Amino acid sequence: MRDRAATATVVGILLAVVAALYVVAPTLNAATLPLVRSDLGLGRGDEVAAEVAATSAAFAVLVAAGRAADLKGRRWTLSRYLLILCAGCFLLAGAVTPWIYIAARIVVAAALAAVFVSSLAYAAVLSMPGRIRRVMGGWLAAMSLGFAAAVVLLPRISELLGWRAPTAALGVAAALALILLRRVLPEDRPAKPPAAGPSARLAALPDPARTAFRALAAATGAAALQLAPVLGWGDARVGGLLIASVLAVLAARWCTLKEVPARNCAPPVPGRIWTTTAMAALIVGFIQVVLTGAVPALARASGLEPGRTALVLAAFGLGGAVGSLLIRRWNIAPLAGASLGLPLAGLGLALLHAVLGRSTYPLATGALVTALIGLGIMLAAAPQMARDLAAAPRPHLGVNAALLPAAILFGSAAAQAIPATAAAAGVPAPIEARALLWTAVIVVAAAAFALGRPVVAAAVALASAAQYVIVHLSRGHSLSIIVALLVGAMAGILAWSRRQQTERFTQASATAHALQTAVLHPIPARAGELRLAGLYRPATQGTGIGGDFLEALQTPFGTRILIGDVRGKGLQAVQSVTDLLGCFRSLAHETPDLAAVAGSLDRQLRRAATTRGDDELFATALLLQYSSDTHALQAINCGHLPPLHIDATGITPIPVPAALPLGFGTLDDGDALRPHELPLSPGATVFAHTDGLSEARNASGEFYPLTEHLTGRHLPTPSDLVRHLDADVRDFTANLTDDLAIIALART
Numbered sequence: 001m002r003d004r005a006a007t008a009t010v011v012g013i014l015l016a017v018v019a020a021l022y023v024v025a026p027t028l029n030a031a032t033l034p035l036v037r038s039d040l041g042l043g044r045g046d047e048v049a050a051e052v053a054a055t056s057a058a059f060a061v062l063v064a065a066g067r068a069a070d071l072k073g074r075r076w077t078l079s080r081y082l083l084i085l086c087a088g089c090f091l092l093a094g095a096v097t098p099w100i101y102i103a104a105r106i107v108v109a110a111a112l113a114a115v116f117v118s119s120l121a122y123a124a125v126l127s128m129p130g131r132i133r134r135v136m137g138g139w140l141a142a143m144s145l146g147f148a149a150a151v152v153l154l155p156r157i158s159e160l161l162g163w164r165a166p167t168a169a170l171g172v173a174a175a176l177a178l179i180l181l182r183r184v185l186p187e188d189r190p191a192k193p194p195a196a197g198p199s200a201r202l203a204a205l206p207d208p209a210r211t212a213f214r215a216l217a218a219a220t221g222a223a224a225l226q227l228a229p230v231l232g233w234g235d236a237r238v239g240g241l242l243i244a245s246v247l248a249v250l251a252a253r254w255c256t257l258k259e260v261p262a263r264n265c266a267p268p269v270p271g272r273i274w275t276t277t278a279m280a281a282l283i284v285g286f287i288q289v290v291l292t293g294a295v296p297a298l299a300r301a302s303g304l305e306p307g308r309t310a311l312v313l314a315a316f317g318l319g320g321a322v323g324s325l326l327i328r329r330w331n332i333a334p335l336a337g338a339s340l341g342l343p344l345a346g347l348g349l350a351l352l353h354a355v356l357g358r359s360t361y362p363l364a365t366g367a368l369v370t371a372l373i374g375l376g377i378m379l380a381a382a383p384q385m386a387r388d389l390a391a392a393p394r395p396h397l398g399v400n401a402a403l404l405p406a407a408i409l410f411g412s413a414a415a416q417a418i419p420a421t422a423a424a425a426g427v428p429a430p431i432e433a434r435a436l437l438w439t440a441v442i443v444v445a446a447a448a449f450a451l452g453r454p455v456v457a458a459a460v461a462l463a464s465a466a467q468y469v470i471v472h473l474s475r476g477h478s479l480s481i482i483v484a485l486l487v488g489a490m491a492g493i494l495a496w497s498r499r500q501q502t503e504r505f506t507q508a509s510a511t512a513h514a515l516q517t518a519v520l521h522p523i524p525a526r527a528g529e530l531r532l533a534g535l536y537r538p539a540t541q542g543t544g545i546g547g548d549f550l551e552a553l554q555t556p557f558g559t560r561i562l563i564g565d566v567r568g569k570g571l572q573a574v575q576s577v578t579d580l581l582g583c584f585r586s587l588a589h590e591t592p593d594l595a596a597v598a599g600s601l602d603r604q605l606r607r608a609a610t611t612r613g614d615d616e617l618f619a620t621a622l623l624l625q626y627s628s629d630t631h632a633l634q635a636i637n638c639g640h641l642p643p644l645h646i647d648a649t650g651i652t653p654i655p656v657p658a659a660l661p662l663g664f665g666t667l668d669d670g671d672a673l674r675p676h677e678l679p680l681s682p683g684a685t686v687f688a689h690t691d692g693l694s695e696a697r698n699a700s701g702e703f704y705p706l707t708e709h710l711t712g713r714h715l716p717t718p719s720d721l722v723r724h725l726d727a728d729v730r731d732f733t734a735n736l737t738d739d740l741a742i743i744a745l746a747r748t
Contacts, residue, residue: 027169152314304362562584579604
């Protein structure tokens with residue numbers, strides 16, 4: 001197991017490094033473009049054509065590569081597109097005419113998009129849904145660090161070696177990655193639905209027509225946004241592209257409305273998750289383009305040389321890496337990430353042009369502010385992206401992974417619709433750069449309304465207003481007071497919001513904890529000769545208790561244990577649990593016969609059903625009794641799952657004859673029951689659980705493979721076993737949908 005985890009970690013790191021080429025290549029193109037212009041005679045029109053065609057090709061290939069990864073396998077798709085990337089880079093490095101250069105740029109852009117989505121889908125496959133957050137945090141940190149390194153190093157390398165050598169080096173890197181990954185990547189077989197065959201596998205994927213229309217809408221919309229500043233919004237070609245984009249959106253919607261879900265089709269990602277993820281990724285692409293255009297203009301106006309300007313811009317990547325690693329380290333919810341990250345990004349954008357234009361130390365303050373922007377953007381975006389991949393069914397991972405780069409790409413195209421950042425524009429003037437930052441603040445504020453709380457939007461709006469104050473009132477005055485007031489106001493709003501949320505959460509948690517403690521007593525670590533460990537997790541967070549129940553008591557008749565599951569959910573289930581546990585705690589100390597205890601529980605639940613008028617009320621239950629005198633473990637099974645026996649030889653279910661569940665009135669006086677003796681030798685562990693464990697599902701609808709995930713694990717004590725199952729099932733599902741109860745016992 002450890003070797004498998006280590007291998008998955010190494011493969012994940014390699015995939016992240018390979019995918020970092022996706023952010024390195026555009027920086028290389030920007031750094032080498034002046035040299036290409038002088039060498040090949042590349043004109044402004046050629047640059048626009050290359051940019052628009054490369055973006056459109058990337059959209060198409062993202063969808064194609066995502067579906068190919070789901071149908072053919074991620075390793076198969078990644079290997080072929082790495083080969084295409086290698087060939088495209090060498091073709092680009094050897095280009096002798098502008099058209100060869102443009103064609104090679106298109107090939108490289110398309111191959112990079114495919115490599116990125118294939119790598120991301122592969123990394124997601126290697127991890128269980130509950131670990132996607134950590135994977136995504138590390139992944140985005142690698143992207144951010146790759147951006148920072150490329151911004152600083154590639155312009156200097158291009159000055160020393162020209163444009164052909166770095167481009168060829170990118171091809172060599174792709175070739176080395178291909179050789180290395182083919183050696184270390186395990187074969188991944190596409191997840192198949194129950195019905196075998198290619199047609200069944202196609203049925204498990206989203207509708208191809210709908211996916212194609214969405215890709216067409218994105219490609220034509222992005223092309224229109226990129227061409228509008230060059231041709232004008234009134235140009236017929238721009239209008240035609242916009243109309244085509246709208247028609248494609250309508251066609252995709254029509255496909256959705258007429259679609260009849262296939263029997264074998266895994267459930268799609270919920271629309272709310274899909275939409276917020278796309279918006280978060282769009283913000284990443286938009287802000288990156290805005291900063292790439294605005295920072296050089298403002299830095300040059302403040303007297304910074306190009307090398308130091310690159311350091312200021314690289315700080316955006318460093319801040320993004322810090323934010324991504326914070327997401328990897330702590331489980332920050334999407335709403336919390338947006339509520340904290342977007343005000344930080346808005347504050348940074350509001351301050352950036354002021355500190356670069358009028359600060360005494362533009363390098364230090366500029367780098368600090370751009371790092372703050374990167375930190376805020378990743379705090380807001382990374383949890384959204386991780387939630388999307390965790391919710392994606394395994395058969396859809398490739399298609400859903402394509403959403404992230406597609407949204408980032410569309411955000412970049414949206415930023416290029418602004419004349420100052422258009423494909424044919426040079427470095428904008430300082431006044432244009434400030435307008436860019438103003439636009440970015442508005443975009444961040446709009447995102448705050450969609451992704452965060454209203455107080456977040458208010459905080460971003462405050463940052464926008466502060467921009468005006470700083471710019472127009474700081475002439476001849478120190479900025480320190482204004483900045484301090486701004487930071488204080490922002491901190492006050494955030495502190496007030498967090499305090500309100502914390503108070504509500506604390507009250508709810510205290511209520512839930514009090515309810516859980518009153519109904520479900522803690523399982524003792526020892527009871528007689530037994531070591532015990534228990535776990536209870538309700539499906540609904542914040543309630544503290546659900547329909548599952550468990551108890552362990554040391555009685556005059558030995559250690560008695562009860563675990564079970566009441567039918568239904570909500571307050572009625574809680575009331576039934578309370579009745580059963582109260583009855584068991586009383587009878588366990590007074591009734592010598594375990595079968596009589598079961599009969600009394602049956603009658604108690606039957607009376608409760610009659611009182612409430614609920615003829616369908618019942619509960620499954622497993623009763624265990626261990627005697628220190630005879631060292632015998634006895635069990636009575638009332639319709640519950642059989643317990644499992646774990647020792648050095650393996651994991652085996654213990655067959656216990658099952659009677660009807662409690663509440664059917666068939667166990668009167670215990671006549672229908674006889675305790676069944678179970679093996680419990682020293683060194684062995686017996687554990688019982690409710691169906692919340694064995695029937696836990698991931699986004700693909702796959703059940704938690706309990707036996708498989710325990711095989712080969714060294715879990716010497718009941719507490720080790722319970723801790724492992726607790727973490728492992730949450731990693732597998734990412735979101736429990738049913739109550740979960742586990743109890744494990746072993747002899748001392």
